Amino acid sequence: MLNRATTGLVSALLGTVLGAVLLTGCSGDSDSGSEKDSSDASTSASASASSLPVPDGVELTEQGSELAVGDTATLAWEPRQGSVGVIDVRVDRLEKTSFTRSFAGWRIDEATKQTRPYFVRATITNTGETDLGGRRVPLYVVDGENRLVDYSGFGSSFTTCPSTDFPEPFAPGASAEFCLVYLVPDRGGLTAVSFRPTQDVNPITWTGELTRPEPVRASKKKKDEKPGS
Numbered sequence: 001m002l003n004r005a006t007t008g009l010v011s012a013l014l015g016t017v018l019g020a021v022l023l024t025g026c027s028g029d030s031d032s033g034s035e036k037d038s039s040d041a042s043t044s045a046s047a048s049a050s051s052l053p054v055p056d057g058v059e060l061t062e063q064g065s066e067l068a069v070g071d072t073a074t075l076a077w078e079p080r081q082g083s084v085g086v087i088d089v090r091v092d093r094l095e096k097t098s099f100t101r102s103f104a105g106w107r108i109d110e111a112t113k114q115t116r117p118y119f120v121r122a123t124i125t126n127t128g129e130t131d132l133g134g135r136r137v138p139l140y141v142v143d144g145e146n147r148l149v150d151y152s153g154f155g156s157s158f159t160t161c162p163s164t165d166f167p168e169p170f171a172p173g174a175s176a177e178f179c180l181v182y183l184v185p186d187r188g189g190l191t192a193v194s195f196r197p198t199q200d201v202n203p204i205t206w207t208g209e210l211t212r213p214e215p216v217r218a219s220k221k222k223k224d225e226k227p228g229s
Contacts, residue, residue, distance in 0.1 A: 052076045052084050055129055060086075061204055069094060069208025074127065077197035079135040086128030089139070091193050091206040092177075095119040095213045102160050102213055115183035118190045119161045119213055120151075125175040133168035137178060138197050142205070143188040148196065151180040160213065 054060060054076050061073040072090040079085045097117050099108050118141060126132055140148040151163055161179040170176070184190060190210065196203035 052078065054084070054086050055127070058086055058127060063202035063204065065204045067091070067204065067206045069206055071206065073195065073204050073206075075138070075195050075204065076128070077138055077195075077201075079130070079132060079138075083130050084128060085130050085132050085135070085138075086126070087132070088125040088127050089195070090123045091120065091139075091208070092123055093119075093121040094190060094193070094208055094210050095121070096190065096210040097213050112183065114187060115185055116187040116189075118182045118184060118210075120180045120182060120193055122178050122180070122193075123175065124166075124178060126170055126172050129172055131172070132166045132170040135166050135170075137165060137180065138195055139180065140194045140196065141182045141184065141190050142192040142194050143184045144191055145186075145188065147185075148194060149182050149184055151182050 058074060060076055061067075065073065067073060069091050072088055074086065074088050076084060076086045095118060097119060099106075099113065099117060102117065102119075120139065120141065122137075122139065124137065137151070140150055143149060153163055153165070158181075161181050163179065163181040167176060182190065192205040192207045194203045194205050195201075
């Protein structure tokens, strides 16, 4: 059995809000994390990924697969009840950063300073028959305490790592590159990226080397983000 423990970590970053959701597994839970507790009713669907209808010719990656950065998985879940999403996900890069390095010029509150920021870069293709525009990307990170952490969003542009949901539209056949920001509580470590939309799904995970983010040119950052405005 899994506990649902949700912790909001909210920070004012130049007047914008950056939030993180922490989910905690019970002791004795051998999976990579716990079920995501989301306001979106989609993630409460009880059907397991293996039982979901997918287009002809689509072969889902086996639940419980342990993949490496650079590998592609084909995943299915219910972004909302009665609607099936199917995507190909390639996790391209895991980046360990810091507020000093990547958030210079942003105002960080004390609660957020107790977290550690990571960037996950992935390429995702919609291989199903449902437009996923505006839906959350179903990827989480697992920390050293075996907890799932959801990605954080911004109220305005953050060009270093935009951390956005699926664009609208994100129709069948669409493909895009994503960079997602994760704030790991207690300044913890990132041990894996996980796909686990519901409790009954045996998670699919990616692991690999943590690297540093590539620097963003100052001129571009000032133009797009307008620090201090």
